[in-house]
Amino acid sequence: MLKPRWMLWLTLLLMAGAQAAPTVRVAVVGGLTLSGVWPRLASKASAATGLSIDTVAAAPKEGVIPAFSRGDADLLLIHGSDESFALLAAGLAAPLRAWAFNEHVLVGPANDPAQVASAGSGRAAMARIVAANAPLLAFRDPGSFSIAQALFRRAGVRPGPGQQLYDDAESPQAVLASAARQHAYAVVGHIPVALGKMPSHGLKVLLHGDPAMRRVYVLLEPGPAHPARAEQRQHARQLADYLLSPAGQADLRAADREAGGPWVFPLQAE
Numbered sequence: 660m661l662k663p664r665w666m667l668w669l670t671l672l673l674m675a676g677a678q679a680a681p682t683v684r685v686a687v688v689g690g691l692t693l694s695g696v697w698p699r700l701a702s703k704a705s706a707a708t709g710l711s712i713d714t715v716a717a718a719p720k721e722g723v724i725p726a727f728s729r730g731d732a733d734l735l736l737i738h739g740s741d742e743s744f745a746l747l748a749a750g751l752a753a754p755l756r757a758w759a760f761n762e763h764v765l766v767g768p769a770n771d772p773a774q775v776a777s778a779g780s781g782r783a784a785m786a787r788i789v790a791a792n793a794p795l796l797a798f799r800d801p802g803s804f805s806i807a808q809a810l811f812r813r814a815g816v817r818p819g820p821g822q823q824l825y826d827d828a829e830s831p832q833a834v835l836a837s838a839a840r841q842h843a844y845a846v847v848g849h850i851p852v853a854l855g856k857m858p859s860h861g862l863k864v865l866l867h868g869d870p871a872m873r874r875v876y877v878l879l880e881p882g883p884a885h886p887a888r889a890e891q892r893q894h895a896r897q898l899a900d901y902l903l904s905p906a907g908q909a910d911l912r913a914a915d916r917e918a919g920g921p922w923v924f925p926l927q928a929e
Contacts, residue, residue, distance in 0.1 A: 682711040683894040686724075686732035688876075690761060690850040692717035695918035696911070697736075700902075703910040708901050710894060727751070727879065730886035733895040735879040738802055743877055750884030758902055759911060760873035760924040763806050765866040766835065766852060766859065767793075767844035775844065776865040781806075781872045784865075786814040789822070794843035797823040798834055802874045807846045813871065836860045846872070850922055873924060878902060 691697035692714070701712045716726040724742055727735040728751050737743055739755065746752035765775055765784050773791040778784035785807070788795055795818060798804055811817060828837040835852070838845040839860035849867055851857035878899045881887040887895065901907045908925040915923050 680709060680711045681890065681894050682713050683734060683891070683898050684713045684715045684732045685734045685736065685898070686716040686726045687714060687736040688720060688723055688738060689718050689856075690848060691736060691876075691923065693854055693856060694850050694915075694920070694922035696914050696920065696923045699914035699917050700911055703914060704898060704901055704907065707906060707910065708897055710898055712898065727885075733881060733887050733891045734898055736876060737879065739875045739877045740801060743879060746879060747882065750882045752879040752882045752885070755877040755879050756899065756903060757875050757926055758878045758899075759876045759926055761876065761922065762849045762867060762924065763803060763846050763872040763874060764849045764852065764864050765844060765846055765872075766838070766862045767865050768839075768842050769861065769863050771863070771865055773844070778866060781810045781846075781866065781869040782813040785810040786816050788844055789814075789816040789818055792819055792822060794822060794824050794841055796826055796834065796838045796841065796843045796845040798826050798845055798847065800834075800847075803846045803848070806872055806874065810846075810871065832857050835862050838862060848874075876923070 687697050697714070701714060704710070705712050715732050716723045720737055720742055723735060723737060724746070726732045728746065735752070736758070739757065743752070743755050747755060765781065767775055773787040773793040775784040775787060778787055795807070824841050824843050826834055826837055828834045834845065834847065835857055839862050847857060852859060852864060880895045880899055881892050905927065908927040911923065911925045915921060
């Protein structure tokens with residue numbers, strides 16, 4: 660039996676509406692997905708904006724930056740770093756916008772010879788490490804290294820000769836194996852340590868929760884040299900604006916709670 664014409668038109672309209680949700684392709688640095696925060700936030704963002712969010716890459720910076728640069732992604736969520744500024748300088752990214760933070764922690768031997776666990780802050784912990792002449796691994800990751808150096812400056816101390824040990828790990832994930840061999844302290848990201856991406860090798864998280872040990876996440880939209888089309892740029896801007904809005908920051912806070920955080924900290928205080 661043939662359907663009445665009005666039913667056919669209604670079916671076509673419903674099909675067109677179902678297909679009308681615009682898609683924004685997003686590349687995110689791996690910790691946002693590993694923690695479970697980004698999948699939950701993307702779902703909330705899609706409901707709030709009407710956008711279909713396609714996470715095309717979730718990997719370390721070596722994976723997500725090329726995806727964005729060649730036009731596979733319209734929005735990039737990554738740490739603020741030299742690489743993000745290089746994208747801006749090359750015209751591939753618009754001026755970056757700070758969006759959220761992740762947290763770094765101090766790990767060290769279980770016997771904690773410098774008594775870092777009771778220090779109360781990263782600055783005080785670094786002062787204790789220097790006073791105890793305890794070894795500290797000079798992690799090659801620029802984020803961890805810059806946080807460690809900033810804490811030394813805040814504490815007004817400098818490590819003694821030979822106190823900062825060379826990171827001889829074969830990969831960033833193996834850095835704690837290197838620290839464990841040398842009975843050293845290290846500043847590392849909380850997410851990979853807590854969730855097993857960076858095996859602890861018997862070292863303990865001795866200090867966390869210091870806002871001075873946070874590192875900023877930024878949003879990068881397409882710049883003039885990026886191959887994104889006009890409508891893709893518009894959708895990327897719409898999602899970025901939402902993530903920075905009070906509603907988006909509240910949804911980030913909720914997504915972090917649902918993921919068992921704190922893992923990712925909103926830019927806007929509650």
